[in-house]
Amino acid sequence: MSRNVLVAYASKMGATAGIAEAIGADLREHGHDVDVLDVAQVHSIEPYAAVVLGSAIYIRRWRREAVQFLRNHVDALCTRQVWLFHSGPVGPDKDQVQEMPAAVRRLAHEIGATPAVTFAGRLERDTAKGFLARRLATGDLAGDSRDWTKIRAWADDISAAIQRSTWDRPADGTTPN
Numbered sequence: 001m002s003r004n005v006l007v008a009y010a011s012k013m014g015a016t017a018g019i020a021e022a023i024g025a026d027l028r029e030h031g032h033d034v035d036v037l038d039v040a041q042v043h044s045i046e047p048y049a050a051v052v053l054g055s056a057i058y059i060r061r062w063r064r065e066a067v068q069f070l071r072n073h074v075d076a077l078c079t080r081q082v083w084l085f086h087s088g089p090v091g092p093d094k095d096q097v098q099e100m101p102a103a104v105r106r107l108a109h110e111i112g113a114t115p116a117v118t119f120a121g122r123l124e125r126d127t128a129k130g131f132l133a134r135r136l137a138t139g140d141l142a143g144d145s146r147d148w149t150k151i152r153a154w155a156d157d158i159s160a161a162i163q164r165s166t167w168d169r170p171a172d173g174t175t176p177n
């Protein structure tokens, strides 16, 4: 199996997509083959040895298509390295860790993935979609709180873990127990 990495995202207003692109760019700098794709564009994860999945959080939930992605690929994800993140908190609470929604927690457990990492999000008038988002984007929640240093550091850790698993892998390509 090749060591390709998929970074898939579910984003409504673009902030989570931007985080996924930054993770992808960092992994490429470390020499990985990376596809960064909207989850809706992913039909098979067979080509990938590792998967990073990120969703925006809305009213404490993940985007439906991200949860569906986990459900659709649960068996294949069990045999791959998987990392999860979600992007949400903005404004004064931007550093608050967000819990995984119950459905996501169950699926993550099934897959054997560690809990999702929380990254702060973005809520700005220019990119806000929908009445409520536009309204909120005029108050103290407004702004781009994404922490690129934290995001890159996390991607560095993923790269190191992928490298380690490559070295641990026997030369015949089988997966060690």
Ligand SMILES: Cc1cc2nc3c(=O)[nH]c(=O)nc-3n(C[C@H](O)[C@H](O)[C@H](O)COP(=O)(O)O)c2cc1C
Pocket: 010, 011, 012, 013, 014, 015, 016, 017, 056, 057, 058, 059, 060, 061, 087, 088, 089, 090, 098, 120, 121, 122, 123, 132, 133, 136
């Ligand atoms: C209506 C609405 C509800 C939101 N609910 C949450 C929430 O429950 N938890 C959270 O951390 N962020 C919440 N946010 C903030 C968004 O998750 C944040 O803006 C995120 O970066 C958007 O990602 P996207 O641009 O990829 O869609 C909410 C934003 C809006 C507009």
